[in-house]
Amino acid sequence: MASIVVIALVLVLDLLAFVLAIGAERRRSTADVSKDDAGRSYCVYTTDASTWYGVGALSLLLAGQAVAMGATRCFCCGRALSPGRWRGFSGVCFIICWLTFIIAELCLLAGSVRNAYHTKYSGYFINGPPHCTMLRKGVFAAGAAFTFLAALFAELHYMFYAAAAAATPPIIHGSGIGMTRI
Template identity: 85%
Template sequence: MASIVVIALVLLLDIFAFVLAIGAEQRRSTADVSQDGAGRSYCVYTTDASTWYGVGALALLLAGQAIAMAASRCFCCGRALSPGRWRAFSGVCFIICWLTFLIAELCLLAGSVRNAYHTKYSDYFINGPPRCAMLRKGVFAAGAAFTFLTALFTELHYIFYAKARSAAAASPPIIHGGGIGMTRI
């Protein structure tokens, strides 16, 4: 049977990662052009909290994935699972959870790095106001969406893995009256 502690812990970490990713999207840095004492234009950025929200979401999602993979022995280590639908479902969810995990981590990492990048003076090279580097809208939202999908498929993978593991632990039934009966020799 699946461990309730593992399911709850992974779900809690993934929910916190999702909330932080949504918070990072809401608190993205924006820039305004201002003038210094010498009359040069430069970029003034708002708060940089979304970078740390993104990094926090990245770390929590990584921790949840590590706990789930350690509990399921990364699907490939440990004793063999019995063939059947639970092993097949677990394998499909395993592949999908890793794909969504990688996409979520890349979105959160790219968003955090790009949000932390600030330009100061850029009118030395161009005429007119400086181009202030800002993160596009939706990068952290995409990370949050894939964080949700990662949480869903990781939980499903672990539940199906536990069902397949318990099916493998049960002894096969002995069929009386049919067949050759070579198993008792």
């Protein structure tokens, strides 16, 4: 039987990660070109809040994944599950959960690193205004979407795993592997 505490904890952690990823997308750094006292153009960036939102979302998603995988013993440790549809569903959700988790973590990490990178006097040696490096729109949004999918499949994996663990194992009469008549 699935534990309500594990389900609630994973849901809360992943929901907070999703909200922070959306917040990071909305608070991305933007840049304006300004001139200093010497007349050189340079880039002035807005707040760096989205970098910290992205790091927070990355950390919370990692914590939610650790709780879900700890509760299911990462699907490979512990006693073997009974064969059946619940084990199959759990295996499929496990694989999809890890794929979406890795993609979400990469999006959030890349967005946080790229958003923290600021150029100042890139136009110092060339004529014209400087090119102000900014994060492309949608990186944190992609991270938020994959965070939602990772949360969904982590929850499904845990529930199917719990159903497979609670199922009665098949009865094998005699010793050895049961074979059918040819």
